[in-house]
Amino acid sequence: MLAGGGTRARHIYSIASELEMPTGVIATLGKYIPMQNARMLQMLLAKHGGLFMLPDDFEKLPLYLQMGCIPVMSGMPPFGYWEKREAKTRIPQHRTDAGVFLSAEFLGARRALFIKDEDGLYTDDPKKNPAATHIKSITAAELVARRLPDVVLERVVIDYLPRAQWCKELQIVNGLKPGQVLAALKGEDVDRSFAPDLAVHASALPVSWVVALGVASCVAPGTGCSTRHKPEADPARLVSLMKAMDKHTPTPGAAPACKPEQLVGGATLTQVTLLKIAKEPANPGPEREDWINPAELDSPAARELIDPSTDETTLRQAAYELLSAPFYVVYRSTSSTRRWHSGSGAEARHGRRPRPALRPARQHRVRQGRDGSEQP
Numbered sequence: 001m002l003a004g005g006g007t008r009a010r011h012i013y014s015i016a017s018e019l020e021m022p023t024g025v026i027a028t029l030g031k032y033i034p035m036q037n038a039r040m041l042q043m044l045l046a047k048h049g050g051l052f053m054l055p056d057d058f059e060k061l062p063l064y065l066q067m068g069c070i071p072v073m074s075g076m077p078p079f080g081y082w083e084k085r086e087a088k089t090r091i092p093q094h095r096t097d098a099g100v101f102l103s104a105e106f107l108g109a110r111r112a113l114f115i116k117d118e119d120g121l122y123t124d125d126p127k128k129n130p131a132a133t134h135i136k137s138i139t140a141a142e143l144v145a146r147r148l149p150d151v152v153l154e155r156v157v158i159d160y161l162p163r164a165q166w167c168k169e170l171q172i173v174n175g176l177k178p179g180q181v182l183a184a185l186k187g188e189d190v191d192r193s194f195a196p197d198l199a200v201h202a203s204a205l206p207v208s209w210v211v212a213l214g215v216a217s218c219v220a221p222g223t224g225c226s227t228r229h230k231p232e233a234d235p236a237r238l239v240s241l242m243k244a245m246d247k248h249t250p251t252p253g254a255a256p257a258c259k260p261e262q263l264v265g266g267a268t269l270t271q272v273t274l275l276k277i278a279k280e281p282a283n284p285g286p287e288r289e290d291w292i293n294p295a296e297l298d299s300p301a302a303r304e305l306i307d308p309s310t311d312e313t314t315l316r317q318a319a320y321e322l323l324s325a326p327f328y329v330v331y332r333s334t335s336s337t338r339r340w341h342s343g344s345g346a347e348a349r350h351g352r353r354p355r356p357a358l359r360p361a362r363q364h365r366v367r368q369g370r371d372g373s374e375q376p
Contacts, residue, residue, distance in 0.1 A: 002075035003038035004096040017090045024081035027092035034074035042072040075099040097154040104167040115175040125150040232316035242278035267325035269302040271332040276306040297331050
């Protein structure tokens with residue numbers, strides 16, 4: 001997610017231009033407002049994993065996405081003092097719209113979403129000219145040829161679009177209309193957009209997104225901003241793997257308990273979910289109850305694999321994601337007659353039902369060996 005500057009940034013550009021400051025200085029001054037907006041967005045999204053990121057931390061972006069965070073940063077590209085001056089103006093041509101597009105291209109996103117306070121592209125600024133008409137869809141070449149007096153995006157973005165290798169479409173979404181942003185992220189036809197050589201229907205592409213909040217959005221479904229559509233694998237490969245894991249998982253006490261740092265980065269699932277993926281019957285008993293095996297312990301890919309409503313494509317994508325895990329953390333809750341074991345190893349009293357917050361008895365990791373075998 002990249003934040004724009006909005007009215008406050010334009011105010012700075014206006015004052016700095018009147019003071020005849022160089023373009024590079026104006027670009028440097030202009031980066032502070034989007035950064036403030038990004039910090040506010042991060043605080044609002046903190047409970048959902050929002051994380052503020054500086055441009056110098058850009059190489060950490062894959063790590064943040066793998067951790068399930070929502071990276072939030074300024075949309076201002078870091079040209080700073082080296083920004084070139086555009087003809088007849090001191091205003092930097094590379095501002096937050098350009099930053100969003102360049103980020104989308106770098107990440108390999110097919111489409112960039114720009115969340116604005118307008119419904120899209122018009123023949124003129126609709127706030128100043130009520131007679132301006134809405135343009136549903138247009139190619140970059142057509143837009144350049146029309147020489148419109150005002151466009152909703154920075155013109156340098158339109159110039160870059162035909163030369164892009166990955167980002168082939170730009171979409172404008174009105175963030176003031178409830179539901180439009182979510183619909184656009186789902187690929188629904190909120191509006192049409194700019195394309196380099198062909199106007200493409202918004203819902204026709206399986207894409208990843210970089211979003212610009214103009215109070216501006218890179219949000220990517222699932223694994224972040226992937227370069228192409230998600231890879232797939234045969235779910236049947238997981239059946240044999242899960243069978244082997246069920247067969248070779250050590251009993252509690254037969255292997256040392258994992259340290260907390262050893263549990264980071266693996267795919268998690270309960271023993272019940274493992275048995276469902278392996279297509280093995282789960283013997284009835286209190287340790288098989290849902291409240292002892294909560295869905296929250298399963299990784300999203302594991303839940304999709306056991307959901308009967310999951311479509312075939314999503315099923316194959318989930319299979320790939322689970323097969324790509326470096327190791328697996330299997331949560332088990334064991335019982336012997338009327339005894340249950342909690343996560344701390346303490347034993348419940350005879351005849352007393354464990355509380356709903358009962359934790360698994362052991363956390364076991366199973367790795368795949370170089371020869372393809374499963375190793376605890």
